[in-house]
Amino acid sequence: xxxxxxxxxxxxxxxxxxxxxxxxxxxxxxxxxxxxxxxxxxxxxxxxxxxxxxxxxxxxxxxxxxxxxxxxxxxxxxxxxxxxxxxxxxxxxxxxxxxxxxxxxxxxxxxxxxxxxxxxxxxxxxxxxxxxxxxxxxxxxxxxxxxxxxxxxxxxxxxxxxxxxxxxxxxx
Amino acid sequence: xxxxxxxxxxxxxxxxxxxxxxxxxxxxxxxxxxxxxxxxxxxxxxxxxxxxxxxxxxxxxxxxxxxxxxxxxxxxxxxxxxxxxxxxxxxxxxxxxxxxxxxxxxxxxxxxxxxxxxxxxxxxxxxxxxxxxxxxxxxxxxxxxxxxxxxxxxxxxxxxxxxxxxxxxxxxxxxxxxxxxxxxxxxxxxxxxxxxxxxxxxxxxxxxxxxxxxxxxxxxxxxxxxxxxxxxxxxxxxxxxxxxxxxxxxxxxxxxxxxxxxxxxxxxxxxxxxxxxxxxxxxxxxxxxxxxxxxxxxx
Amino acid sequence: xxxxxxxxxxxxxxxxxxxxxxxxxxxxxxxxxxxxxxxxxxxxxxxxxxxxxxxxxxxxxxxxxxxxxxxxxxxxxxxxxxxxxxxxxxxxxxxxxxxxxxxxxxxxxxxxxxxxxxxxxxxxxxxxxxxxxxxxxxxxxxxxxxxxxx
Numbered sequence: 001x002x003x004x005x006x007x008x009x010x011x012x013x014x015x016x017x018x019x020x021x022x023x024x025x026x027x028x029x030x031x032x033x034x035x036x037x038x039x040x041x042x043x044x045x046x047x048x049x050x051x052x053x054x055x056x057x058x059x060x061x062x063x064x065x066x067x068x069x070x071x072x073x074x075x076x077x078x079x080x081x082x083x084x085x086x087x088x089x090x091x092x093x094x095x096x097x098x099x100x101x102x103x104x105x106x107x108x109x110x111x112x113x114x115x116x117x118x119x120x121x122x123x124x125x126x127x128x129x130x131x132x133x134x135x136x137x138x139x140x141x142x143x144x145x146x147x148x149x150x151x152x153x154x155x156x157x158x159x160x161x162x163x164x165x166x167x168x169x170x171x172x
Numbered sequence: 173x174x175x176x177x178x179x180x181x182x183x184x185x186x187x188x189x190x191x192x193x194x195x196x197x198x199x200x201x202x203x204x205x206x207x208x209x210x211x212x213x214x215x216x217x218x219x220x221x222x223x224x225x226x227x228x229x230x231x232x233x234x235x236x237x238x239x240x241x242x243x244x245x246x247x248x249x250x251x252x253x254x255x256x257x258x259x260x261x262x263x264x265x266x267x268x269x270x271x272x273x274x275x276x277x278x279x280x281x282x283x284x285x286x287x288x289x290x291x292x293x294x295x296x297x298x299x300x301x302x303x304x305x306x307x308x309x310x311x312x313x314x315x316x317x318x319x320x321x322x323x324x325x326x327x328x329x330x331x332x333x334x335x336x337x338x339x340x341x342x343x344x345x346x347x348x349x350x351x352x353x354x355x356x357x358x359x360x361x362x363x364x365x366x367x368x369x370x371x372x373x374x375x376x377x378x379x380x381x382x383x384x385x386x387x388x389x390x391x392x393x394x395x396x397x398x399x400x401x402x403x404x405x406x407x408x409x410x411x412x413x414x415x416x417x418x419x420x421x422x423x424x425x426x427x428x429x430x431x432x433x434x435x436x437x438x439x440x441x442x443x444x445x446x447x448x449x450x451x452x453x454x455x456x457x458x459x460x461x462x463x464x465x466x467x468x469x470x471x
Numbered sequence: 472x473x474x475x476x477x478x479x480x481x482x483x484x485x486x487x488x489x490x491x492x493x494x495x496x497x498x499x500x501x502x503x504x505x506x507x508x509x510x511x512x513x514x515x516x517x518x519x520x521x522x523x524x525x526x527x528x529x530x531x532x533x534x535x536x537x538x539x540x541x542x543x544x545x546x547x548x549x550x551x552x553x554x555x556x557x558x559x560x561x562x563x564x565x566x567x568x569x570x571x572x573x574x575x576x577x578x579x580x581x582x583x584x585x586x587x588x589x590x591x592x593x594x595x596x597x598x599x600x601x602x603x604x605x606x607x608x609x610x611x612x613x614x615x616x617x618x619x620x621x
Contacts, residue, residue, distance in 0.1 A: 009176045009220050031179035031222065054210055055276060056361045067250075070276040073209050077179070121275070143274025197526075214589055216527055216557055290525065292596070327597055328525025392600060432596035 016080035020045070021089025029076040036060050036071035039086060047087035047116040058144035061117035062086055068121045087116035090123065098168070099123055099161040108157030110148035118144050122158045130166055134159065174212055181224045185231075185337055189311040191223050193335035201225055201337055203246055206273070206281035207289040231284075231339055234258065243341040245284025245308075249273070252283060261345060264352035268299050271356075284338040290393065292327045293362035293434070298388030299354045300341065301396055302370040308340040309333075317342065324393035349373050350382070351458035353451035356389070357443050363389045364434035367423070367447035371404075371455040379408045385419070385448065390440040391428030399426060400448070409456060416452045420445030472585075472599055478578040478610045482617045484543050484569060487576045490617055491546065491567070500612035502605050513537060520552065520561065522605075524597050529554050529590065531561045544569060559588030578613075582606065 013028040020043065029038060039045050039062065048071055051059035055070035062071045063085040064078075090097045099119050102108065109115040118141070125132060125140045132140070137158050138151075146154060180199075182188040192199055202208060202222035211217050225231065225246070232246035234255045241261060243252065252258060253269040272278055272286070272295055286296050287307065297320065300307075306317040309332055318331060325331050332338065346352070350372035358364040366388040372381045383404040388394035400419040404412050424441030431437045480487055491497060498507040498518060507518040516535040521528070531552035539547040550563045561584070568579040584602050586595075 009178055011176070012178050014179065030176065032174040032176050034174065037173070053213065054361075055206065056274065058274070058276065061276060064279075067279045068276050069279055073206060073213070074280065075205065075209070140275065143276060200526075211527070214557075216589070326525065327600070328527065392597075430596055430599055432599060433592070434596075 014077045014080070016077055018079045018081065019083045021085060031075065031077060033076040034072060035062065035069075035074040035076045035079055035084075038076040039071060039084070045086045045088050049113055049116070051113065052145075056143075056145070057114070058117040058121060059114050061120050061144070063120050063124065066124065066127065068124050085120065087120060090119065097123070098164045099126070099158070102157040102161035102164065103154075106157040106160050107153045108149065109154075114144060114146045114148075118146065118154060122161070125158070126162055126165060130169075131162060132158075174209070175215075175218050177219050178221045179224055180221055181227050183227050183229070185228060185310045185339060186312050188223050188225050188228065188337055189335045191221070192337070193312070195221055196334060199223055201288065203285040204248065204281040205285075206277050207285065207291055225337060232282075236261075237342075239345060241343040241345065243283055243343065245287075245338045245340050246282050247284075248280065248282055249278035249286075253278065262303070262343065262352070264354050265299055265303065265343075268295050268354045272296070273362075283341060287323070287341070288330060288332065288338050290324055290326075290328050290330050291362070292392055293358075293364065293389045295354070295356060295363060295366055295388070297324060298366045298368045298386045298394040299352070300343070301386035301388075301394050302352060302368040302384040303343050303346075304370075304384070305341050305343045307338055308342060309336045310339045311336045315339070320394075321396055327392040346370075347372055349375065349377060349459055349461070351455040353455040353458070355447040355451050355454075357447060358389075358434070360434060365389050365440055365443040365447060366394075367444055367451055369448065369451040369455050371452070371459055373456070373459040377460050379406060380404050380412055381406075385423055387423050387427040387444055389434075390444065391430065395427055397423040397426045404452075412452070412456075416449050417445060419452075420448040423448055472583070472602060474580075474582045474584070474602060474606050476580045476582075476606050476610050478580060478614060479572075480576045480578065480614055480617045481574060482576060483574075484571045484576050487569065487578070487617060488543050490613070496616065500609055500616060502608045502612075513540070518550075522601055524601060527597075529557055529559070533561070533563075543571075554590075557589055559586060559590040561586055580606070580610070 012031055015028050017024060017026040036048055036050055039048055048062055049059040050072055051057045053072050055073040060070055060072040061068050065082050090100060099122050103119060121141060121144050134155060137155050180191050182191060198219060199221040200219045202224050203226060232244040234247050234257060235242050236257060249269045249272045253266055258266050283296055286294055301320045305320050307323050308315060308317050323330050352370050354368045356363045356366040368386045370384040374381045383401045385397045385400050386394050387397060400422040403415050403419045424444040427444055429437045429440040494507050494509055494516060498504045503520050503522045505519045505521055507516060509516055514537055518533050520531040520533050531554050533550045533552035535548055535550040537548045546567045548565045553560045564583040566581045570577045586598055
């Protein structure tokens with residue numbers, strides 16, 4: 001195989017439009033740019049973190065059309081025409097999402113590094129399954145790693161958020 | 173940061189195949205990228221061109237096609253895991269798909285990509301091997317069907333030609349009074365040992381009409397272990413139960429396990445034996461009339 | 472990783488010993504070894520080790536030092552090289568012992584391979600398997616060459 005250097009490959013710009021936290025963005029990306037870098041470096045949304053860089057830990061989790069993806073291993077152009085949600089987009093009009101409140105109230109984070117990924121993934125769970133058992137939470141959240149909490153408080157936070165969300169939706 | 177590459181987005185298998193034929197080793201098929209982008213990020217391999225095949229229509233369908241289950245190569249693990257057709261017809265396959273990697277990989281990674289990349293520490297190939305699946309590969313103006321046993325050549329190496337693309341996987345419907353069990357073991361990010369078993373019992377549910385055993389993750393590629401299978405075929409449950417440890421030993425020995433970070437060769441061979449035994453009891457129970465218990469994935 | 476191989480060659484000690492030092496002929500027996508050069512005969516050499524596993528390709532430009540050698544008896548050598556593209560380093564220690572057994576020469580080959588860097592974590596199993604194959608092919612090739620088969 002011939003040795004490939006960047007110089008041999010001509011630059012190629014792909015114009016994409018994507019919705020990030022409800023706002024339409026139109027940007028040009030090169031094919032090799034990773035979504036995490038575009039989100040963090042070009043858009044300044046630094047909630048998602050580069051941690052393991054091999055899509056195992058979940059710290060870089062973003063929601064793409066409501067589904068969790070590893071932005072460290074997703075090419076940016078794949079988000080074209082789609083909706084991206086980052087942790088920064090969860091609170092609405094200054095009001096925290098019940099998951100964010102629950103994580104605060106129940107000590108669901110210590111250093112906070114894994115937390116954006118945890119919360120976004122938990123949001124996906126609760127959107128899919130508003131009344132999960134502890135086992136279902138553990139199973140769903142298996143791909144998100146935390147080095148600080150030992151997970152107990154995270155599970156409690158998610159259970160509490162589920163309870164809160166059920167209560168408020170039943171009032172409607 | 174990835175090295176720069178050009179993106180090609182063909183809309184037909186023919187166009188994709190033509191790109192591959194034209195650019196040879198400097199181009200690679202790209203679908204979910206969940207395996208490919210990792211090795212590219214590590215700098216272990218570089219490509220001048222990635223051929224994005226996700227714009228080719230119809231490659232992600234999951235359907236029953238003339239008595240055969242058709243799995244589109246571009247179907248994500250997530251799509252496969254949530255298919256009602258597959259839950260009904262191939263529940264063990266669905267259970268395996270539900271547990272591939274993690275939720276984010278399942279969302280983006282495709283079955284075809286997983287098989288084509290041929291990472292030894294993977295699940296789908298082992299299960300498809302006992303299902304008698306055939307892999308459909310297409311190129312410019314032709315297509316062929318490849319039995320799973322022939323597909324995996326070595327670690328990271330399949331029998332696909334340079335300009336061939338995996339387009340689908342065809343799985344025959346399972347006969348009645350049969351069951352599949354897949355058990356895996358691992359504590360690192362990828363599975364360390366995977367054992368798949370297909371068992372069919374005779375009408376009375378008393379003796380084993382057919383057995384297919386495949387071992388994955390421990391060697392360079394998943395492997396059918398016919399020697400172990402013949403030990404079980406035609407036997408009644410009691411006799412087969414007595415022989416299952418021996419079958420497991422044979423399977424371990426034949427699996428080409430090597431010592432590495434996942435464990436020593438002896439350890440892996442032993443785990444193969446343990447998982448086969450558990451798979452046997454699980455599958456046999458499910459074969460019995462009325463025995464539709466699910467069983468665990470980890471035994 | 473340690474590999475050991477016993478090779479029986481139907482040829483004299485003298486012929487086998489001469490073969491081991493004939494760089495150009497010797498490297499044809501080592502799979503993946505290309506462009507071998509003598510820097511100082513009997514002491515130091517360079518060679519390029521190229522290996523391919525599936526689509527992955529590594530190139531290690533190796534420097535080889537002979538540490539010890541006793542005519543017709545044994546050789547101890549050390550080789551190392553880096554592939555900066557994959558951020559890895561390859562270190563090999565080789566010891567060869569030679570014994571005459573009637574018409575045959577018996578070679579006892581011991582090789583210790585160390586991989587450092589990315590390949591060590593990512594490719595441990597692959598490397599081991601590859602190294603096993605290389606040893607196997609080498610043993611066969613050297614037999615063939617010296618027994619006049621190829």
